[in-house]
Amino acid sequence: MDLQVQFGKRVKELRLAKGLSQEALALKAEVDRTYMTSVENGKRNVAIQNIGKIIAALDISIQDFFTTDIFEGIDE
Amino acid sequence: MDLQVQFGKRVKELRLAKGLSQEALALKAEVDRTYMTSVENGKRNVAIQNIGKIIAALDISIQDFFTTDIFEGIDE
DNA sequence: TCCATATGTGACTCATAGTCCGTTGACTTA
DNA sequence: TAAGTCAACGGACTATGAGTCACATATGGA
Structure with a gap:
């Protein structure tokens, strides 16, 4: 699995855990709503x-963001 | 401190620990030699x-790469 | 049915990510 | 004195990410 896809999955996972909409998270992160959509879907090489x-908008540390099974075994 | 600066510091730290030159690491990572220089110096929004x-070229997992004091306290 | 919320997509502009050519200076070894 | 390695920098160039928009779809509630 592609790293940018894994990244998107992780963002979505944490966003849903916080009960936020894509738009709410995008606002907090100061990026466009549609940009956030494409990031979550692994379409952007962020x-x-x-x-x-x-990551800051998700209220999590960099360490904790990347410490998850999702990032096991990068193909690249 | 800027995240891209922290990233560069971490890359340099791990590269030196492995006794590699910038060029050797760049070759392994399949990026340009001059690009690696600017990445380490925090000049690039990688x-x-x-x-x-x-990170793969440094033979370290994503988790371990980001699990370090360097990434404590992101200004953004 | 109508309306609001949430999400996804294709296309676009513009800034910059990233490459490739070279140079320079510091340091080391012969 | 060379001659080599390494890090950093610069100019010119191409590829691509950032950022935005119009529009579409699906859902649930009034």
Whole structure:
């Protein structure tokens, strides 16, 4: 599985756990709603600045964000 | 401190620990030599695909890469 | 049925990610 | 004095990510 796909899955997982809509999270992260949609669906090769914004909006540390089975076994 | 700066520091730290030159790591990660320099110096807003390539070239898991004090306290 | 909320998609512009050519300076070894 | 390795930088270039929009779809409630 592609890393950008894994990233999207993780974002969606954490967003749903917080009971937020894509739009609410996008607002908090200061990105466009449709951009957030494509990130969650693994369509975007997100750059690290936006990764930081999104993780911060999820109220989780970088460490905790990446510490999950989703990121086991990167194909690349 | 900026996330892309923290990322660069972490890459450099792990690269030196492995005794690799920037060029050797760049070759392994399949990115440009000059690009690796600017990444380590926090000048690049690296996209997640290249983050994956670089971390893989460092022979470390995503989890372990981000589990370090360097990533404590993101300003964003 | 109508309306609001939530999500997804294709296309677009523009800034920049990333490559490839080279140079320079610091350091090391011969 | 070379001659080599390494890190950093720069200019020019191409590929692609950032950011936005119109529009579509699905759902649930009044």
